[in-house]
Amino acid sequence: xxxxxxxxxxxxxxxxxxxxxxxxxxxxxxxxxxxxxxxxxxxxxxxxxxxxxxxxxxxxxxxxxxxxxxxxxx
Amino acid sequence: xxxxxxxxxxxxxxxxxxxxxxxxxxxxxxxxxxxxxxxxxxxxxxxxxxxxxxxxxxxxxxxxxxxxxxxxxxxxxxxxxxxxxxxxxxxxxxxxxxxxxxxxxxxxxxxxxxxxxxxxxxxxxxxxxxxxxxxxxxxxxxxxxxxxxxxxxxxxxxxxxxxxxxxxxxxxxxxxxxxxxxxxxxxxxxxxxxxxxxxxxxxxxxxxxxxxxxxxxxxxxxxxxxxxxxxxxxxxxxxxxxxxxxxxxxxxxxxxxxxxxxxxxxxxxxxxxxxxxxxxxxxxxxxxxxxxxxxxxxxxxxxxxxxxxxxxx
Numbered sequence: 001x002x003x004x005x006x007x008x009x010x011x012x013x014x015x016x017x018x019x020x021x022x023x024x025x026x027x028x029x030x031x032x033x034x035x036x037x038x039x040x041x042x043x044x045x046x047x048x049x050x051x052x053x054x055x056x057x058x059x060x061x062x063x064x065x066x067x068x069x070x071x072x073x074x
Numbered sequence: 075x076x077x078x079x080x081x082x083x084x085x086x087x088x089x090x091x092x093x094x095x096x097x098x099x100x101x102x103x104x105x106x107x108x109x110x111x112x113x114x115x116x117x118x119x120x121x122x123x124x125x126x127x128x129x130x131x132x133x134x135x136x137x138x139x140x141x142x143x144x145x146x147x148x149x150x151x152x153x154x155x156x157x158x159x160x161x162x163x164x165x166x167x168x169x170x171x172x173x174x175x176x177x178x179x180x181x182x183x184x185x186x187x188x189x190x191x192x193x194x195x196x197x198x199x200x201x202x203x204x205x206x207x208x209x210x211x212x213x214x215x216x217x218x219x220x221x222x223x224x225x226x227x228x229x230x231x232x233x234x235x236x237x238x239x240x241x242x243x244x245x246x247x248x249x250x251x252x253x254x255x256x257x258x259x260x261x262x263x264x265x266x267x268x269x270x271x272x273x274x275x276x277x278x279x280x281x282x283x284x285x286x287x288x289x290x291x292x293x294x295x296x297x298x299x300x301x302x303x304x305x306x307x308x309x310x311x312x313x314x315x316x317x318x319x320x321x322x323x324x325x326x327x328x329x330x331x332x333x334x335x336x337x338x339x340x341x342x343x344x345x346x347x348x349x350x351x352x353x354x355x356x357x358x359x360x361x362x363x364x365x366x367x368x369x370x371x372x373x374x375x376x377x378x379x380x381x382x383x384x385x386x387x
Contacts, residue, residue, distance in 0.1 A: 047182070050373070051373070051374075051377060054310075054370045054373070054374065055306075057310065057370075058306040058307075058309070058310045059306075061309055061310050061313045061314065061317075062306060062309050062310075062313075064313060064317075065309050065313050
């Protein structure tokens with residue numbers, strides 16, 4: 001039972017990947033759709049998508065760091 | 075910082091309990107978390123309980139700062155000495171990058187009025203982070219190691235031996251990125267104060283004209299948000315740079331795991347079929363990550379500074 005924290009860390013890592021993948025997938029689909037509707041606004045759309053994308057990535061990375069902490073510090 | 079210390083402790087445990095069998099996890103952690111105070115390059119005394127010894131990451135930090143400073147100043151000075159101001163060669167590329175950062179990162183966020191105030195800071199961030207990230211991809215120290223092993227034969231505790239001890243990306247160290255994010259934190263406050271005055275800046279943190287019970291909830295949230303932004307910047311950069319190293323090392327350690335299971339030829343086969351192509355692929359991905367992370371850090375800095383200047387609720 002003393003190694004059960006590995007289980008939690010692995011489970012958490014999987015859930016992070018699911019969440020981040022869902023988020024990035026929705027971003028990409030929405031951006032592609034809106035560029036297809038309005039190709040002339042492609043630059044503006046990419047600019048608007050960039051920032052929330054990086055914020056999303058930041059949340060995923062933070063969660064990964066905490067998973068690492070679970071493994072290293074028990 | 076906290077994470078770095080945990081990694082270092084783990085690395086020391088790994089070094090002490092060095093088992094005969096190859097242990098992928100311990101090797102990787104040891105490689106990523108090196109540059110502890112024990113194998114410092116230059117030992118300096120403690121001042122006020124803070125160890126001022128120069129570790130390898132500090133050395134890399136100085137190297138990057140000096141390189142960026144010398145290269146950029148040299149190029150710009152040489153350009154300004156010309157009779158006709160037409161950029162050529164390296165200066166062309168430099169100018170394109172500077173223009174991109176100024177026009178596509180700083181200006182849309184900060185606004186025309188403040189571009190000249192904040193573009194220098196953001197440009198410094200960009201070049202420094204890009205240089206520090208990119209130097210981590212160049213295997214200078216491994217080449218030095220070969221040279222040392224075959225030609226120089228320096229002693230066990232010599233400067234070069236200490237220098238060779240593991241990875242080299244300064245921005246993969248959480249302390250370095252925390253320092254960079256602290257500068258951003260200060261810049262946000264300075265930007266707000268310069269644009270609105272000292273008192274008005276702090277009042278701008280929360281929207282005006284709400285019912286008073288909402289403020290009880292809102293003020294702590296906004297203060298937390300003030301600290302979470304630089305914290306997220308710290309973690310994003312350092313974790314991204316560390317993550318690539320861990321992935322490459324994990325894939326390369328397949329060779330040794332397979333060699334342990336089925337002899338040397340199995341290991342070589344695993345290396346040829348899986349490890350080396352995958353590691354090359356991830357290294358190529360790392361080139362993109364290096365550029366994108368420098369871009370993200372500068373973009374977010376510009377966005378936060380812009381948020382302090384153009385308050386809209």
